[in-house]
Amino acid sequence: MIVDMPETTTAEVTKRLVRLRESNGVITMGRVLTLVVCTLDSSEAEGAIEAANDASREHPCRVVVLARGDREAETRLDAQIRVGGDAGAAEVIVLRLQGELINHESSVVIPFLLPDTPVVAWWPRGAPEFPSKDSVGRLATRRITDATFAPDPQATIKRRRESYASGDTDLAWSRITYWRALLAATLDEPPYAPAESVTVSGLHDEPALDILAGWLAARLGCPVRRRTGPLRVEVHRPSASIAIARPQTGVTATLTKTGDPDQRIALARRETRDCLAEELRRLDADEIYAESLDGIERVTYE
Template sequence: MTTLWDTTGSAVVKELAAQRRTGGAVLSGVALTLVVVADEGRVAEAEEAATAAAEQHPCRLLIVVRRQIEAPSPRLDAEVLIGGRLGPGEAVVMRMYGRLGLHAESVVLPLLAADAPVVTWWHGAPPERLATDALAVIADRRITDTSLADDQLAALRTRAADYSPGDTDLAWTRSTPWRATLTSTVDSVSGRRGDVVRVRGGRVEGEPGNATAELLAGWLSARCGCEVTVTEGDRRPGPSGVCSVVLQLDQDEEVRVTADRRGGALIAQPYRPEATVALPDRQLGDLIGEELRRLDPDEPFAEALEATTGVHGLADRSPVREHVWFDPAEVRGGDGEPLPTVPLDSQGSDDAAEHGEHDTQEVSR
């Protein structure tokens, strides 16, 4: 590992190339570039999860830590590692001070693996509009986590309003074991009856307002064509926010899947004995690893988000975002809202940039 203090982006690129030559590392096996945006307080957790994901998917790992945006002068400190504590591949941890943090893409862009997809993950609160962060605009896939928000339902509505194909959320990823178990259970009932089972209604018992529980109910509603609600569970839910799921089928039958405290679930279905299946709560690195398996738009997530928030037409939106320059340090009015600004012209006026005005440009990968 090499630590560069008060350095530049060019020096980081050169150091990475020098370490690759010295260590004999090759880039041919890199499948993607994973850009992680985290606050200083979450860096250790983000590094651990990203390392676990990188072991599953060879990638170049770039961790961006924006610190002290109000600092009077910009500064970049970087750690460059190949085959070190952040996994077997190449990794760079960049701590950006001052206004450099608002232009993190100026350091990140030269470090992207050539001809490889880019995935950006915010381990913390993402921007309300992802287009205000160039690290979102350059990404083919964007990962957020609404479960970290104080008001998770409001965070889901924000993500729906700002949705673009390629977006996903770890609250949705946490529902994968539940979705797989429910699908296989209903399929087994169909196999026993020899016809298609229709779900007439149901409920998700757990923590109302929990993003995972709400998205699971939204997914069931969208797929089954009936209303599935979230109700308070009769016991404390696990990390996923779900205690059990009850589905009412046609012919007055019912399926219930109930999570236990040992990382499993008890399945009760018509005319069969109760069965137990594994339903573990997965680590953060496993969740990121799952999302890195697919880089195409997650249409089931869009359907679940539509049903949960009532915002429709998400899958029909353009996957191309326009970068909107937004300066959080700009002067604000008495109500706390940003004062109106004028977009930069096509020449990119330096005078406008100095006053924190918006620069809108289309970026397509």
């Protein structure tokens, strides 16, 4: 069910939510968190809602979408409520802000936060320089950004170290979860020799590779080089080397180890909805993510 409420107020939207619960049996019990999605404009909102709906099947939640309009326009709030099949396992409230309301996003959001549940803020694009100091970010225990879609992804993921606060994370980090798991499992096999050097190559504008290089630098304590080229990670040991390579748009990677036959492994690029669902599984500080951001400083760029 989709209910449109043009030129409305937060009080009217709240009343309509109550009426929907009473007439259609829509309940908030079982909602484990409130996900606030901060989008740049209405055109971006639908993709974010789709990803949030998919993630909500694992994490039932209330999704509050802030869609910013024209700052110079007349102050106005247009709302839309989605429940039932149109909202996955979530309860979606879309708030389209115009004019002065854009400068008061947190005030618009507060009436819709579920009581006694965590708040997660997600910026699909256009994240603030310091998420923890943003008006919406201050309401959240977990703040999710995505450097992948920034104008300069590499510079953006490097700046995450300067702005990091407990509870921050970036979807570039969860995009490499399977790469990290595969590398960790492979390195935990004989001959157990320490790594001498690592080379990470791939697209220049792929921040997931920058933070992967930072993670390897922090974990292995050896020189790590980041290059532009085919998608590939090579770990060099005194007696053996390990390499994982995958076509940029492929779904299958090749694992090569000195002295062993090559292995083919499913390793497709992760969708935003899967990364978002992963980040919603934990609401505490991600210390390994923070260490990996620090590790980027030790990476040599070629």
